[in-house]
Amino acid sequence: MNSSVIIFPGSNCDRDMDVALKKFGFKNEMVWHDDEQLPKSDLIVLPGGFSYGDYLRCGSIAGKSKIIKSVIDFAKKGGLVLGICNGFQILTETGLLPGVLQQNKNIEFICKNVFVKVNSKNNKYFNSIDKDVLELHIAHNEGNYFCTSDELKMLKDNDLVAVSYCNEKGEVNEKSNPNGALQNIAGIFNKEKNILGMMPHPERMIDKYLSGEDGSIFFKNLLNNFK
Amino acid sequence: MTTINEKVAIDHGLKKEEFKKICDLMERTPNLTELGIFSAMWNEHCSYKSSRKHLKNLHTQGKRVIQGPGENAGVIDVDDEDAIVFKIESHNHPSFIEPYQGAATGVGGIMRDVFTMGARPIANLNSIHFGSTQHKKTKNLLRGVVKGIGGYGNCIGVPTIGGQTCFDESYNGNILVNAMTLGLVNKKKIFYSKAAGIGKPVIYVGSKTGRDGIHGASMASAVFDDKIEEKKPTVQVGDPFTEKLLLEACLELMADDSIISIQDMGAAGLTSSSIEMASKGKLGIELDLSKVPCREEKMTPYEIMLSESQERMLIVLENGKEENAKKIFDKWDLDFAVIGKTTTSKKIELYFDSKKVADIPIDFLAEDAPEYDRKWKKIKLPQKIKFKKENFKSLKINNCLIKLLSNPNICEKKWIWNQYDHTVMGDTIQKPGGDAGVVRIHGTEKAVAASVDSSATYCFAHPLTGGKQVVCESWRNLISVGAEPIAITNCLNFGNPEKEKNMGEFVECVQGISEACKYLDFPVVSGNVSFYNETKDKGIKPTPSIGGVGLLKNYKNMLTMDLKNEGNVILVIGKTEGHLDQSVFARNVLNEKKGPPPEINLFNEKNNGSTVMKLMKEKLILSCRDVSLGGILIAIAKMCIKGKKGVKLNKLKSLINKFEFFFSEDQGRYIIEVSKKNLKKVENILKENSVHFDNLGEVQKDNYINIDSEKISVDELSKHNKNWLMEYMAQ
Numbered sequence: 014m015n016s017s018v019i020i021f022p023g024s025n026c027d028r029d030m031d032v033a034l035k036k037f038g039f040k041n042e043m044v045w046h047d048d049e050q051l052p053k054s055d056l057i058v059l060p061g062g063f064s065y066g067d068y069l070r071c072g073s074i075a076g077k078s079k080i081i082k083s084v085i086d087f088a089k090k091g092g093l094v095l096g097i098c099n100g101f102q103i104l105t106e107t108g109l110l111p112g113v114l115q116q117n118k119n120i121e122f123i124c125k126n127v128f129v130k131v132n133s134k135n136n137k138y139f140n141s142i143d144k145d146v147l148e149l150h151i152a153h154n155e156g157n158y159f160c161t162s163d164e165l166k167m168l169k170d171n172d173l174v175a176v177s178y179c180n181e182k183g184e185v186n187e188k189s190n191p192n193g194a195l196q197n198i199a200g201i202f203n204k205e206k207n208i209l210g211m212m213p214h215p216e217r218m219i220d221k222y223l224s225g226e227d228g229s230i231f232f233k234n235l236l237n238n239f240k
Numbered sequence: 241m242t243t244i245n246e247k248v249a250i251d252h253g254l255k256k257e258e259f260k261k262i263c264d265l266m267e268r269t270p271n272l273t274e275l276g277i278f279s280a281m282w283n284e285h286c287s288y289k290s291s292r293k294h295l296k297n298l299h300t301q302g303k304r305v306i307q308g309p310g311e312n313a314g315v316i317d318v319d320d321e322d323a324i325v326f327k328i329e330s331h332n333h334p335s336f337i338e339p340y341q342g343a344a345t346g347v348g349g350i351m352r353d354v355f356t357m358g359a360r361p362i363a364n365l366n367s368i369h370f371g372s373t374q375h376k377k378t379k380n381l382l383r384g385v386v387k388g389i390g391g392y393g394n395c396i397g398v399p400t401i402g403g404q405t406c407f408d409e410s411y412n413g414n415i416l417v418n419a420m421t422l423g424l425v426n427k428k429k430i431f432y433s434k435a436a437g438i439g440k441p442v443i444y445v446g447s448k449t450g451r452d453g454i455h456g457a458s459m460a461s462a463v464f465d466d467k468i469e470e471k472k473p474t475v476q477v478g479d480p481f482t483e484k485l486l487l488e489a490c491l492e493l494m495a496d497d498s499i500i501s502i503q504d505m506g507a508a509g510l511t512s513s514s515i516e517m518a519s520k521g522k523l524g525i526e527l528d529l530s531k532v533p534c535r536e537e538k539m540t541p542y543e544i545m546l547s548e549s550q551e552r553m554l555i556v557l558e559n560g561k562e563e564n565a566k567k568i569f570d571k572w573d574l575d576f577a578v579i580g581k582t583t584t585s586k587k588i589e590l591y592f593d594s595k596k597v598a599d600i601p602i603d604f605l606a607e608d609a610p611e612y613d614r615k616w617k618k619i620k621l622p623q624k625i626k627f628k629k630e631n632f633k634s635l636k637i638n639n640c641l642i643k644l645l646s647n648p649n650i651c652e653k654k655w656i657w658n659q660y661d662h663t664v665m666g667d668t669i670q671k672p673g674g675d676a677g678v679v680r681i682h683g684t685e686k687a688v689a690a691s692v693d694s695s696a697t698y699c700f701a702h703p704l705t706g707g708k709q710v711v712c713e714s715w716r717n718l719i720s721v722g723a724e725p726i727a728i729t730n731c732l733n734f735g736n737p738e739k740e741k742n743m744g745e746f747v748e749c750v751q752g753i754s755e756a757c758k759y760l761d762f763p764v765v766s767g768n769v770s771f772y773n774e775t776k777d778k779g780i781k782p783t784p785s786i787g788g789v790g791l792l793k794n795y796k797n798m799l800t801m802d803l804k805n806e807g808n809v810i811l812v813i814g815k816t817e818g819h820l821d822q823s824v825f826a827r828n829v830l831n832e833k834k835g836p837p838p839e840i841n842l843f844n845e846k847n848n849g850s851t852v853m854k855l856m857k858e859k860l861i862l863s864c865r866d867v868s869l870g871g872i873l874i875a876i877a878k879m880c881i882k883g884k885k886g887v888k889l890n891k892l893k894s895l896i897n898k899f900e901f902f903f904s905e906d907q908g909r910y911i912i913e914v915s916k917k918n919l920k921k922v923e924n925i926l927k928e929n930s931v932h933f934d935n936l937g938e939v940q941k942d943n944y945i946n947i948d949s950e951k952i953s954v955d956e957l958s959k960h961n962k963n964w965l966m967e968y969m970a971q
Contacts, residue, residue: 022573023481025397029666047571061664063395066481122390122659152394152661214663222669222680222795 314765707752
């Protein structure tokens, strides 16, 4: 399976994503933001980081970058696009996903392990994943998801809330919400469920010596779903 | 045109005699630009004029040392093709004036020092000291500094894997922010600052030059007074995004061999970077300042030379490589300008609008810079305190434990490190909160451990002992995670060197550091000195921060402190004498602040540490922690909290009372967990190596520490340990 990771100036999880994708069997290529064409890919990943410094709104300049037009075309044709952290922020800025990511409620950067509940398995990303609760890692300053009540209704009616922050037992409540996100939303799909944006970093949880191994489950499953 | 006279020189931070010396050397009065350059090069921060004499005595040699002090950072060999570049540096003065930017640019500066040498930064650490938790400024300063460190490091994408935070009223008017970076480099691709060759192009890359930070280095060389707020404009403003681009662009350019020498523009900006390159290469340098990319209008040569705008580098390139280099910097959207060339003149010659604006022999600025043998006072070892029986009479172990675990200097600092990205780069295998942080060397079985330590209380009580102690503490912290200690970097934070007492503290701390380094074969490879940490005549406690680095040949053998399994035995390695003077217990429970710090026995230190390493090699240790602040029981409590286990402690067979046994801060000790099956073997190895140890008790499944009849809830202790800082910051 071929994947591509886009590097924006200021991306800093691009290498980590490359390592993770290759570890689980993807043939990965790195793509520079200033390019116009995407290599032949089954999956495009927008990695974490601080694209263009994120001095304006997070992801806003990346949302207007040269390569992003091809990413949008690819997505509109049904190609799989995964945005992690800054990548999620970029996806909302392009309009491929609804809503915005505001500053964390406690106005502090948060770096820690969290649990997320997998809400929807009827898609390429989580289909046949054998766990309902994953332990992943977050590291962000702007992960506080917000959208209008119409958008929220649309997300819920269509089963598009991909993952929600929860506790170890899978209970979604205020205590398990790290950043103030609306209804604990940690990640969402577009209507066709080929685009996934989420704040947690699965690529940081890919062997037992790191923060944990649930990221491995995510990537293995993703690769299997392609086969 | 400003007339240059003694008064102008003094306003530049120079002394009367120094101005006279400049005029004598030049055989004329310097112009304003030249005076600015002299003041930048001759200030304490750049010239080390008060410290140089003593720093020469530091132990800097070792079989793994590739580069010792004198370069942008130190370099050590970590086997195969790999070397680690590392250094610690202070950014104290700016951080007190503007905590966010001061701390942020401190982190930016130290990372540049490391990638200037060709290394990709792989870990950041920091040592931060604040005033009393009751002081009105402390909370805001802490919040600002933590945000600044995070804001910069998180954006660049280098994990912050450890650090140290202390509170003491001596920092009320002078906080300390020391930042440390480790980078990974191929041994054969290390870049140095020494220029070579004549007529080679001198290149300016990175951000544009502005008026920020002018005279920053001079500010760092003076004491604070009532008017510090006026100095805000001398604090630089950081741009981590540009630094990230600069990092990637420099590493890309370094992949081939077009760079002859490279130097970051840190303190004293273009002045010190150009002069240092020329001085090390015994060359001259000619710069056309009209070609320097500026972001503000009408900047004068004086301002261009003294600006400390961040994220800039100076490079001497091979002839003919300019075009290729420019392509790389264009790709990363960074300024690139050929601003001069190397010459045979051994002078720095500056032009602006085709006119010569400065002409100074390099030697005057470097070799001929003043060096002082300042007067210093020896500090006597204080008398030992005789603690009386009634001191301990009404004390309960439980209450003492709670008090100490929620002490600002012992409590868990999660509120701080949750704001630092400590997992980016995907190789952090020991996060902050342990004895040392550990990152893997990407793609290998190896890992490096790093920790930062200081013990200002001990150094203040007796600088010679304190200096030794910090080095030993660093050595122990590295061993405790399973690493072989290799080398250190030191950040020497002191008061006003013109005062005999402060100078004495400096001299004796350095002596202590040197003795310990030599004995433990744990050399100093880089560092910096920060004097004048003084506000309105009140100086800080002497605070050398030691950043230690160690190697794990196989990261799978790393140790953590959390207790592993019930039924295992807990031993304390090293002898417990019951030294309470200067301990957290004596100071906070008994309210006794006098007395000598615990004695350092370097023979025992080395022998105990080496033997613990032997036990680790045989895989006999399951968890480990060094005994430091708060003594044995604090160490055990933290191991219980982390492992969510309890312990049953044996009845004491010691002559000292239980408070002395459990809370004394005798040195050279470790707590280790071993299985019952291996106990005999462990005891034999310890005996063969003449290492004293005591069997403390056993790990229990239930969450209690059992001492005699007292049963102390680990959950309760954990709550106190974890909540203190969070509650303090929320108030």
